[in-house]
Amino acid sequence: MSKTRPHWGGATARDWPKLPQTQKTSSKKHSVIGLRKLCYCCLPNDIMKQLPVLEPGDKPRKETWYTLTLVGDSPCARVGHSCSYLPPVGDAERGKVFIVGGADPNRSFSDVHTIDLGTHQWDLATSEGLLPRYEHTSFTPSCTPHSIWVFGGADQSGNRNCLQVLNPDTRTWTTPEVTGPPPSPRTFHTSSAAIGDQLYVFGGGERGAQPVQDVQLHVFDANTLTWSQPKTQGKPPSPRHGHVMVAAGTKLFIHGGLAGDSFYDDLHCIDISDMKWQKLRPTGAAPTGCAAHSAVAVGKHLYVFGGMTPTGALNTMYQYHIERQHWTLLKFDNSPPAGRLDHSMCIIPWPGTCTSEKEDSNSATVNCDAEKGDSTEKGVTQGGDSHEESQADTLLCFVFGGMNTEGEIYDDCIVTAVD
Template identity: 50%
Template sequence: MFSCLQVLVHGVSVGHTCTFLPSKDGSKGRIVLVGGANPNGSFSESYIINLETHEWDIPGWDGLQARYEHCGFVAESDSLCVFAGAEQTGNLNCVQILHTSDDITGHGLWKTVQVKGTPPSARTYHTNSACIGDRLFVFSGGDAGATPVTDPQVHIFDSVSATWTQPETRGTPPAPRHGHVIAAVGTVLYIHGGMAGDKFYSDMFSLDTETMKWEKVRAKGDVPPGVAAHASVTFGRNIFIFGGMTSEGATNSMFKFHSDKQQWTLVKFEGDLPPGRLDHSSCLVPWRVRTGNSEEHATQNSEPDVKHLCFVFGGMDTQGVIFNDCLVTIVT
């Protein structure tokens, strides 16, 4: 079932990113929300949910260029990065970085990376799952309105060397699109859905990042309808997608893709589902749970069970209602 995480909520937002940052002191960690927008404009602020206290912190981070519908990722080099997105004056293609090894709730500075190589053209690119190791993979994205960029290339940003490359690929790539999700399972990237103009895509493609070969996934099972502006998390060999916009409006469905079986399953929940939404953001949160409730049990240094949660924040429906709720559901 979906549950509403009770936190002291900040304002409504769409097009933000949310990223889980593990704790270094044994606590439950934090979730960082970066950027986003509402009818008043785009944001240059970041917010932190403390999962130990269920309270918001506003870190003293300066330097972020206001943006929404960007992507965010934490590289293995322990830095939080954002790329692309849009602001009121147009699309962006810069990379900004914040070193998370510093005091996460204290003062910090977003720095614009002086990149080497040729960066992708400015675009919207709303995902937080397209990172393998220290490399961010970029394919397609939004140009203007419902029109995607026409660029068919795969762009790779190496966050260690700050270098963009465009490797040659084999096979037939997906059609240009925006609002798609990109998720990594091991060394394979999966691209699902998205839209171009008034067309919603229901297809799925894989890209083996070792051979750089595209393949169309012939998925079976409960194949989702064409959808865009949805969100995804990956756990193990499975990809979970939630929400998005279809030709029928905003949806609140969740689907699970078994990458080994190449099969979709509609996830069924007990109880009420949250409102359908698009342009929200999600991340995977490991949650430590100790079995038993006695004080004696708690002092035996037993390893806690770890459940994995899909965390969802914000988004909007097709009538323009913007949400500020925090939702969680167990995916293990």
């Protein structure tokens, strides 16, 4: 197997010589961890066997991690890809998950793979048209609910700040002409920072472990194809990259991230209705300072999974109650998945049954009485909107890929039910 450094940290990840010294926002310093030249390989079978398999038709239990086994043309192991769910269109009964781009130690990818949640099969949607990139943003604006837009990211030659749009029906990419001053080229790895037609960008990676230095909130309107930088109030988060940025209702939340030799554990919020930044001081068991983790919003909660710390990759999941401003470290009944960073995560619906029996009380079900409508009514919406399904569906956090700090790069699909 080839030897390489872990592929994380922006366009010059291969030149990043070590994990940075970490310090929480209290400025307490910890020891430096040197980063060895590490091997690149796929997820070991013994790790995969720790998780039960969720088969089609199974009803998942809460507080349990599962692995999905899918047939077809699956993507190779990778990091820095994006992951999006699109609801069904036409006669399709179930929607699809889209895995876009990413990288391994040898190259950046321009391919798009899909999972059909009705047939439980992988498919190579396209391998052309997308400029190769990793650690980019993906989002689906309200004005084009059946398309996937990507922004930013990097390949081995440098960072990007361009936008491209995937039409899943024709399996083709286009590059729209936009107006207004765009953000500088940067890595910005999320699929949860859109509200309505607008993508919100804050921070991101510039070079190696260094973030871009601007703390401006950048807004892209997909309906008008315009970039803008609205005036905000309050103190924004410090420059960082590898943070999570997730939308819930009219609020945007930022947690963690990295700048030079500092990991952050802080939580910030800005409400787009008044454009005022707040540094939150939640109660409970909060995540440690970390970077390259993932987050999604479901109802009144945020879910944060994985990430990198000075001591290695995390396999923990935290739930944040937005109204109560309270963190909870979730406990699981089975062995946790492999710790990972630079993975991707989204919410998907899993077929369930409408029941109030006690044995089914551990499953999260929604909208049990609605009949099948058009595709915009039955889809799980991304970007901070409510997740709704026309049938009694269990909502799952779906995680694909990523890597650990020992150099293992993953190609697995893991899921767990959420409220």
